[in-house]
Amino acid sequence: MGLWRIPAGRDWAERVCWLSRTRLAALGTLGLLMALGTIWMRNTLPMVGLWSTWLVAVLLGLAFYGLICRVTGWAISSRTRAFLVHLQLVCDVLVLTSLLHFTGGVENPLSVLYPLLVVLSSSFLHRRVALYHALFASLAWVSLLLLELHGLLPHYSLPGLGPPARYAQPGLIWAHSVVMGGVNIAASLLTSGVVERARVGEAELLAAQQSCEARLGQLEALTDELRRTDEQRTLFMRIVTHELRAPVAAIKSLLQLILTGYVPPERHLEFIAKAEVRANEQLELIGDLLDLAHIREGVHLPEASVCHVQVILADVMDMLQPRFAEQGLIATSEVQSDLPPVLASQEHLKQVWTNLISNAIKYNRAGGRVEVRLYCEGAMVMGCVNDTGIGISPQDQEHIFEDFYRTEAAKHRSRQGTGLGLAIVKAIVERYGGRVWCESSPGEGSSFYFALPAMPAHP
Template sequence: MDATASISSSLPVSAELGERLGWLIRLRWLAVAGVALFVEVARRVFPVHLPMWRLYLTFAALALSNGLYWLWLRRLHAGKAHREWPWTRPLVRFLLPSSPGGAGDVGSAGPAVLFANLQVAIDLMLLAVLLHFSGGVENPFLYFFIFHVIIASILFSRPATFVHASWSVALIAAVATSEGLGLVRHWPLGGAWTPTAYRDPAVVSAQLLVFATTLYLSAYIGSTIADRLRRREGEVVVLSLEVSRKAETLAAALERVSQAERAKSQYLRKVAHELRGPLGTMRTTMSALLAGVAGELPRPAVGLIRRIEARTGDLAQVTADLLTLARAREGRLAVELAPVDLAAMVREAAEDARPAADRAGVTLNVRITGETATIVGDAAALRELAGNLVGNAIRYTPRGGNVEVRLERRGGAIELEVEDTGIGIPAADLGRVFEEFYRSSNARSHSSEGTGLGLAIVKAAAEQHGGRVEVRSAPGQGTCFVVTLPAEPVTA
């Protein structure tokens, strides 16, 4: 189903008409009271003689009809007036304004749109009766018919609006003609009009021509504006439906990606657990052999066992990193949250890495500024984060280089920066450094150590704490990793 086909369900025509019918009924109550008050004032202020009982009888008819409209509208809202006659469908389609989704819910809108047209038609007829009893075409309020034409342009289709305009012209023409021919009594207003002006065909024709032109122009302008507004409204609904559908599709895709990530993490954790036991046994056995438990070994065998032990140690480190990464990816930090003093943790990570820095001939500096940085988080994961960044910086910095660790609170965030003067990262590799098992080309040639999981662990740990990791680097110019974490206040 495309978006426009859903318009009828998003903007039900019957519901929209029901709201506007309520507005029209409230407006009619105000009109009855306002016109009655004006007539009372006019007959006392102006030198006119009006058939008051006839006017008030018309007001009563208008008020009575409005009361019936209100009762019927209550039935419509209660769902008791939705009966549809098949023979009215063509008429309903003619009366309903066009919509981007086509006819929409024509069946449910049928009673409402027929009822609305009946109201406007009866209003125009009663307005013509009021004008007949108050001067006919002499009455300057003749142009109040325009209001109903504008209302029709809002509620109905353009052809239906012109039908109501034609009905208005026909009613006024009937009043003017019947009065001019003496078929009904003329109730003059006096003033600028001569006593026989209502019988002058030229005067009446000119008045009717101006009236009809004004009404048809109003119908055209009103219906044009209403059509444009409906089209704009339809376009907005189509766009909102498209955005909603795209959002649902994106949410479903993100859920599938999340499920795939969870499945991958669970698989990694399972593999790591399965490997950890045998690897531990192998390392213990080789240590025992090298210690002479099984007797003295030939020199070539000792060399081979030491190489096996080293490679087994590398593999054990990979399994440990896999477990750490899986633990962070699965979101298992939530059960281990506690206040963490980042300043103390960063100093500890730096001190743990200092022997490696001394062996590599790298100067390691720590600079912590501002207030003590304490957040609520997983201490083990944050230690892994800091340790991996500092360890990587030392590993890939040549002898004589520098590694600087900076911790600073900036507003509502805490920034941990680890910057080195090392080999840097090629631009082509920057986008992939946080992938599992990925090592840049110059990193592999510089050092055989490393599992390719350290930065993936850093990124996962930062994201689990609501933070992010950024990297700036260029080959031969060093690297700077910036971890931004939200500063959560610790309450007692």
């Protein structure tokens, strides 16, 4: 069945509809000529047979046109489409043969319409099937000539077009048959070759167009991404410039006060100490920027190894114990036993715990609590740092992990801070295939969670 299918070009429906409309227009012209012929050759040709054939052809043409071009809401399958096109072409040959029979047969010069039908069929069909249609058209013409030659069909002569007995000359009949068959086959092969090359070219052009459209979409996406990256880079540079300039300007102002003599000698150490604080802030910011850049770019990173998160947590809790005591905070930790290890850098995990717990200390209320939990959930090792501090609004939670982002409440509570701590936490956790998120309400404290893939247990 695949051989008999119609090649599915992009414009097959338009071409088939064009063929149906052309057929109806040709039948209309033929009807006008037949009307004139009825007046001119009233008693010469069998007008009943002619008009009956014409009427059948018109009805078939209208039926095909309605089915293919005018019926809406009906999706024509490829099998139905192929059947209708083949049936139209076969009917065209039969109608032409019938009309030639009633109008002189071999005497009628309009037999040249057979090659035209062959060309039309070859423009729609595969080469082998088009050849079958060419053979069918030739067979129809030869059958008509032979049937008239042997008297099985009556012959109707056309006056004024040569000797009326030509249909009874076997040599002439065979000559017409051979010529018509050769012309039909040649027309089929030539047309099919040209059309198939055109189809291949059209398919290649369509593929190239689709490839160009896909590449255009990719280029547009890359352009948008580059534009966003450039905007983020510009914003990042603006923020970094501002953050770096502020400590330098403060240090310069403090030193100028000393150098210009506005500060008495007994207060020099006080101003130098302030300048040192700002210098340390500058170094902290530069260190955070370098850490964040290295993590995101994947360069100069410490080597990942098998890490026991609970051991690193214990070290960080011991390191921060003086700060808990300084602010009068109650610190507790709850660690699930037999936790599986994770594949990460110990230095990075220490940064994660230090940043999260330091924020819980910095933004907590006096006498508050810091609760740290470490447990396993499915295939993930989960860490949670919960505090009773200032909390975070839902609007701020959407941006809390962005570079340099600090909430207004955080700025009011503590002037110190680079706004990069949580961005570093997010970059580290995602570097090792995990995720981090926050749950909080203003004035009710915050809970920061992170999840890292646990290493599979070996038997």
